[in-house]
Amino acid sequence: MIKKILNNKLLFIGVHIVFGYLGTLPLFPKIYGFLVVLIPSILIFSSSNEKEEAFLFSSYIVGVEVFTRMLGGFIFYETGKYAIIIFLVLGISQGKFKQVFSVQYVFYILLLLLGIVFTKVPEGESIRKAIVFNLSGPVLLGIAALYFYKRPITREQLLNALFFMLLPLFSMVTFLYFRTPDLSEIVFGGEANFQTSGGFGPNQVATAIGLGIFILTIFILLKEKLSGYLFLDAVFLIYFIFRGLLTFSRGGIITALIAILFLIFFYFLYKKISFKIFFKYISIAVVFLVAVWLYTSNITKGMLDNRYTGKNKAGVQKDITTGRLDILEIQFSNFLDNPLGIGVGNGKYERKKDLDAVTAASHNEAGRLLEEHGVIGLILLLILGIVPLFNFFRGDYFQKAFIISFYLIWFLTINHSAMRIALPGFIYALSLIRITDYEEET
Known part of the structure; x- marks a missing residue:
């Protein structure tokens, strides 16, 4: 099955585009959400993870999670995270690879769970939901780190996993096409747009699309054709950028752009490409980006420019962080006042005392770790920040990229x-x- 998918990339891209349309119909979401968890579980178990099936299918869930949430296809909101944890645990237990033990990430998981001791939410609120909402992502990171720590992954396996990650993103942008009203009827303003995000959270949608932009760029940069035609791959990339800009959510798009710039820089160092050729490629990319930007800006009547420069609909400058900096300041203050932390999930309730208008949970994980886990959160951040750097400095330019x-x-x-x-x-x-x-010749 996996081999058939990888040998027929364009066909399965087409299949996932059809999935995007089917997502607008009633019965499809629940069936799809059930099968994308069940089938991989069976295949990973039956194959004993011989060919990194756990990696491939976990990658697929990473790509499918936001799309399936949009459809309401998962039984539980956090099903995607649970599925990945299950796949990777199965991969570790069933796989033939002798797992490299990582004391850093075992320590990380144990310290992370200590924050539960201080959890105390207001009466009527669910402690379980508060803990699951805030810790499912960090715990997944810990399990994934245990799986991948110093794990040898071939260039082909990595690209195959990125392709699996990309497939459901085609479904998502297709779904957005069918769910978005006529663009001429949308009144764009100075905030993220739910209408162009399928009625779902623009932040998550733009983050997923940004991932798609990043993966498509990798395939084009490495001359690994997805469709078999470079021109068609470029069209895919342009459309992803267009859909990402339309969400008016900046984080995911800017993140993709920064990651791509570093990827290109180190990859060109690896290939020892001259500055002249480097400048040529960058110039072509800039021309395409400007063209897509101008086209999108024209559709939104210039509101795209306002959004990315932190202005409101009237063109008046506003807080470019949309309140995130205020929340971060309160989190840091709570950290100083409570060095042992205030407990998992307590952050948003504490912030209500300082900012009545703030009812949402934190968008900043670093701030949340400091506020809710205290000094332990600082240790967790140091572990997460430092360990990958050793891997970075050990690698050549290809790996560094x-x-x-x-x-x-x-x-x-x-x-x-x-x-x-x-x-x-x-x-x-x-x-x-x-x-x-990977190819050593330059």
């Missing part, structure tokens, strides 16, 4: 979207792998 881009996607995502989805935790773990069997 991937390791630093995965690391940046994790770091930037958790600072604008916390760990709402599985993506940042899983991508972080990929910064711990050792890429093997």
Whole structure:
């Protein structure tokens, strides 16, 4: 089955585009949400993870999570994270690879769970939901890190996993096409747009689309054709950028852009490409980006420019962080006042005392760890921040290109979207792998 998918990439891209349309119909979401968890579980168990099936199907869930949430296809909201944890645990227990023991991440998971001791939510609120909402992402990161720590992954396996991750993103952008009203009828303003995000959270949608932009760029940069035609792959990339800009959610798109710049920089160092050729490629990319930007800006009557420069609909400058900086300041203040932490899930209730208008949970995972876990949260951040850097400095430029881009996607995502989805935790773990069997010639 896996081999058939990988040998017929364009066909299965087409299948997933059809899935995007089927997502608008009543029965499909629940069936799809059930099968994307059941079938991989069976295949991983039956294959004993001989060909990194756990990696492939976990990657697919990373790509499918936001799409399935949009459809209401999962039984539980956090099903995607649970599924990945199950797949990776099965992969560790069933696989033939002798897992490299990582004391850092065992320590990380144990310290993470200590925060539960201090959890205390207001009467009428669910402690279980508070803990699951805030810890499912970090726990997934820990399990994924245990799986991928110093794990040898071939270039082919990595690209295959990224392709699996990309497939359901085609379904998502297709679904957005059918669910978005006529663009001429949408009144764009200075905030994220739910109408162009399928009625779902623009932040999560843009983060997923940003991942798609990043993966498509990798395939084009490495000259690994998805469709068999470079021109068609470029069209896919342009459309993903267009859909991402239309969400008016900046974090996921800016994150993808920064990760891509670092990827290109180190990859060109690896290939020893001259500055002249480097400038040529960058110039072509800039021309396409400007063209897509101008087209999208024209459709939104210039509101796209206002959104990315932090202005409201009237063109008046506003807080470019949309309140995130205020929340971060309160989190840091709570950390100083409560060095042992205030307990998992307590953050938003404490912040209500300082900012009556703030009712949402934190979008910044670093701030949440400090506020809710205290000094332990600081230790957790140091572990997460430092360990991948050893892997980065050990690798050559090819490995550096991937390791630093995965690391940046994790770091930037958790600072604008916390760990709402599985993506940042899983991508972080990929910064711990050792890429093997790639072409050494330059």
